Amino acid sequence: IFEGNSEHDEEALSVFDPPLFTRFIRIHPKGWVNDIALRLEFLGCDTQPAL
Numbered sequence: 001i002f003e004g005n006s007e008h009d010e011e012a013l014s015v016f017d018p019p020l021f022t023r024f025i026r027i028h029p030k031g032w033v034n035d036i037a038l039r040l041e042f043l044g045c046d047t048q049p050a051l
Contacts, residue, residue: 006033021047 002014029038 001030019044 003012005012025042027038027040029036
């Protein structure tokens with residue numbers, strides 16, 4: 001379970017260690033403060049060797 005932010009102008013960062021190798025990710029919010037909202041971004045890198 002990942003902790004999110006509680007203020008509308010804050011960001012939360014979660015690092016996957018070890019890294020994930022997947023095609024799909026499903027998100028299930030477990031709780032929220034005031035109104036529920038979700039904005040997320042996944043950053044990654046190419047796992048294929050450069051030619």
